[in-house]
Amino acid sequence: MKHLIKLPLVAATSLLAVTAVNATPPGFNQGGMGTVPMNAKGENPRSVQHWWPEVVDLQRLRQNEQIQDPLGEDFDYAEAFASLDLDEVKADVAAAMTDSKEWWPADYGSYTGLFIRLAWHSAGAYRSGDGRGGSDGGQIRFEPLNSWPDNGNLDKARRLLWPVKQKYGRSLSWADLIVLSGNVALEEAGFKTAGFAGGRVDDWQPDLVYWGPEKKFLTSSRFSKRPGQTGETPQELQETLGASELGLIYVNPEGPEGNMDILESGERIRTTFGRMGMNDEETAALIIGGHTLGKNHGASKKECIGVEPAAAPVQAQGFGWKNSCGTGAGPDATTSGLEGAWTATPITWSANYLENLYNFEWRETRSPAGAGQWIPVNADQLEFVPDAFDPEKFHPPVMLTTDLAMRYDPKYGAITKKWAENPELMDQAFARAWFKLTHRDMGPSARYAGSQAPAEQYSWQDPLPAASTEVINASDIATLKDAIRSSGLSNSDLVRTAWASAVTYRDTDLRGGANGSRIRLAPQKDWAENDPGMLAKVVGAMEGIAADFNASSPRNVSIADLIVLGGAVAIENAAKASGHSVTVDFTPGRVDATQEMTDAKGIELLRPAADAFRNFYSAAARLTPTEMMVDRADLLNLTVAEMTVLIGGMRALDANSGGAKHGVFTKAPGMLSNDFFVNLLDMGTVWAPSASEEGVFEGRGRSDGELKWTATEVDLVFGSNSELRSVAEVYAYAGGEERFIKDFAKAWNKVMMLDRFDVK
Incomplete structure (x- = not known):
């Protein structure tokens, strides 16, 4: 059996250092999770897992049964969204973009880069291995994402959008508004997007997600060397994870773990973006497009930057990363620690990024905050990038280590060289990649709402044909x-x-x-x-x-x-x-x-690497069988009771993969009965590990020692775990079979209907 990998109750996260505008704030609390007590005396309640870490954690399934939507169960968000005048909404977002605030002044008089970064970081936590992360649900509003280092100062971006959200209320979810703000920013800058689809419904609590094994943000212990690898930087990323460091969306913009190695950075980019569902062309387009607009912020030393929102005092009202140097904002703003803009047109779409990337040779330098970045060799002769606040001042363009990988990595270089000669091809690629980035976690296009969703179907949407006839009656x-x-x-x-x-x-x-x-x-x-x-x-x-x-x-x-x-x-x-x-x-x-x-x-x-419902477990499973069972049940949006009744019913129906008999605690397999629960809880059976088959247990008669049943961990846990046993007992009661059958049929139909967005 594998060792249990616990999913932290307060997870850490990953954000997008390689993308638009800013990355990891140097002043972030490096202690990471758990450094601030819940109260002064430390009298916070402790979970069962605190005392007994090996006990199965059912919290994620409890979340599936907790109704916490203050809008009510009957609220139809898609219907409410469809009633909006989307052009009016976009006009309000565009107005907010140029309404510079004294408390957070806009670069170049526009929040173009900030809103693009907000949309990107909201979407960029998505990973294709298990589908977790992404914009749907507006999870960036909650911890840990809200306080990830890579999300530094995005708390300000959401406050800038609050008047728009307040105006349209429940008809415009935060999740939709955040993505829409990025689209509007691109369009106001002169870029033609592929469209926008609404339909993201807000969550009201943070998801419990395993974001990595590290104990501190901006550290990495998630890579291992590939077989035969001779390079210094390990590149085999732990299964299901996407980002390269805890607290980043993708990769460290300075290079792997801060090492300014361009080619190693290219490999790290390929690994992490690939884990997030992007191929080389899509990856290059996103990096180039994201860095065509906006700037980096690293004007102040890291010692100036205060704690993240989750660690800030109550009077901060949700703001974090307070800068004590200078004005703390505007020309003194510090987010990633990097400083400067990539192009001469930071709020206008252009081909200047690729022009600069290929027209100049680059040398290492340090930002005022001490972060490693690159400027042209003859930088003093190339000061054509406007200052964000002083119209009389100009600077040389900057590139990050991840940017230079777009030129010097052989695979990325072949793509970007072609785009440098044909910028319109890059624009087309970015439009497709941006739409995918911001919509891929929404599921099928049947969920799309609004008049500006594109008609084109993409393979990543798992398209379905239209019905050719009337539905059967x-x-x-x-x-x-x-x-x-x-x-x-x-x-x-x-x-x-x-x-x-x-x-x-x-x-x-x-x-x-x-x-x-x-x-x-x-x-x-x-x-x-x-x-x-x-x-x-x-x-x-x-x-x-x-x-x-x-x-x-x-x-x-x-x-x-x-x-x-x-x-x-x-x-x-x-x-x-x-x-x-x-x-x-x-x-x-x-x-x-x-x-x-x-x-x-x-x-x-x-x-599935494991499916407890069919009593299947493979070598590819990353957790113990019981944890994989909970993970699968969570992916199916099941409650504890639904998971329990489905396991019992599938065993009675003899539905194990390969026809295995483990857990089929009945003398009449194929009949739907509550025998699984009755016989599991029978005190006449004694269980012990099998001497001949790993991961299998044998149930023998207490009095005669005769073999009665065989089982796996995911069968016996319903008798050993106190919470699961309490549910199993309900179905083992005398006369409990009728309730069991009805509950099983209901839970079964729920699973069969999970993907029927066409009728929801």
Whole structure:
């Protein structure tokens, strides 16, 4: 068994040092998390995990059942957003952009760079490995993201937008407003974006996310050397993580861990941006586009900068990073510690970034705050970049180590050299990459709201075809159920197929799920945990049923609908076999994607390394089986009770991957009963690790020592953990089987419907 990797209750985060305008503030509290007590006496309550770190932490699942939306359960955000005049909203954002405030003066009279950075850092925490991070939910408003070093002074950007938010209230989420402000900034600077889609709904509490193993911000222990690697900088990034240091969005702009090595920086950029779903062209476009506008801020020494918002006193009212040098703002502002602008047009879109990158040779220098950066060799002859506040003053352009990687890294260099000769190609690439950056965690385009969303579909959106006919009706469903029952397919095979189709869903970025029936396409059809032979048999039978039905009906049924309907039929049959009647809800209307619509590389990221619901655990799993179970349940937006009842039902239905019998605590596998809970809690069984199979436990009769059952950790935890046992007991009560079956059918339908944004 692997050692448990605990997910911290107060997580640290990652932000975007390589992107627009600013990066890590040198004055950030290097103590990181937990340096400020909750009260003067330290009388803060301690969690179970404080005393017993190995006990499974269910907090993330409790969050899924806590309703904390002050707008109410019935509020329809998409409907409210659709009522807005988006042009009016954008005009208000544009007005705020040039309304310079005395408490935080605008560079060059405009907050262009600040708003771009706000949108970018909100979106840039996204990582494609597990879909966590990103703009959806407006998580940048909460700790730890709000106080990440790389998010220095973005607290001011949100306050500048408050009058707009206040005006439109609940019809405009913070998550949408933050991204929209970046779009407006680009458009006001003269750039044509690919559009904007609303639909991001605000969260009201921080997500519990594992952001890395480090104990302090701006440190890195997440890389290891690749096999055979001879370079000094390790490049193998810990699985699922994206940023290169704790507290950064992407990478350190000065170079890996501050080492101003251009080529190593290029490799680090490629690694981290790749983990966040960007290829080389998209990465180069984002860095160039983000640095075409705005400037770095490093006018003051790091000793001048105060603590982050989370550590600031109550009278600071949520502001952090107070600068005690000079005015503390404007010409004295310090955020990343780097100083200067990349172009002669810091608030106007131009090709000057690439012109400067290729027209000059560069030498190392230090900012006033002591950060490493680059200026032209003959900088004293190239002072053409305007000062942000003094119209009589000019400066040489600056580049960061990450910028120079765009020229000297061979792969990035080939791309940017072409763009230097054809700037319009860079503009097109940036428009696509910016849209992807700010929209990729929204899920399918069915969620997009507003009149300015582009019509074009991108592969990273997992596009679906439009339905070709009217949706099947109740009579059709009854006919198709009979056909499935007559197919000869077992309850177990039908349940396993439906579950495998739906379990790829991730609530973090709303990808995956049963709609599209991509389980019949590469790569999903070949995943070992999906039992390819069994899967091919079920899909083949469903294709035959669909062909027969569609040939005689004006309404067509999709394979996606049949797979989900097959699971419902199996559950109803299995409940009937145990003497109970249940109807599993089924909502038709799914469609079938094609292989051409499927980004195989992107879909591969949805492959579960473990699935406790099918009692599957692979060597690729990064946590213990129980922690992987909680992680998967969280991705499915399940509560503790829903996770519990689904595990018990799947075991009774004999739905384990590969037909394994671990946890199938019943003499009648395939019938839907509460036997899993009854037999797990039976005091006549004694459990011990198997002597022949790692990770397996044997349950033997207390009196006779005869082998009764085998189980894995994710089976036995429902008897060993006090919280999970309390739920399991409910389903093991005398007469508890009826409640169990109804709860299982309800939780099952929830999972099958997670990706149905077309009907939400």
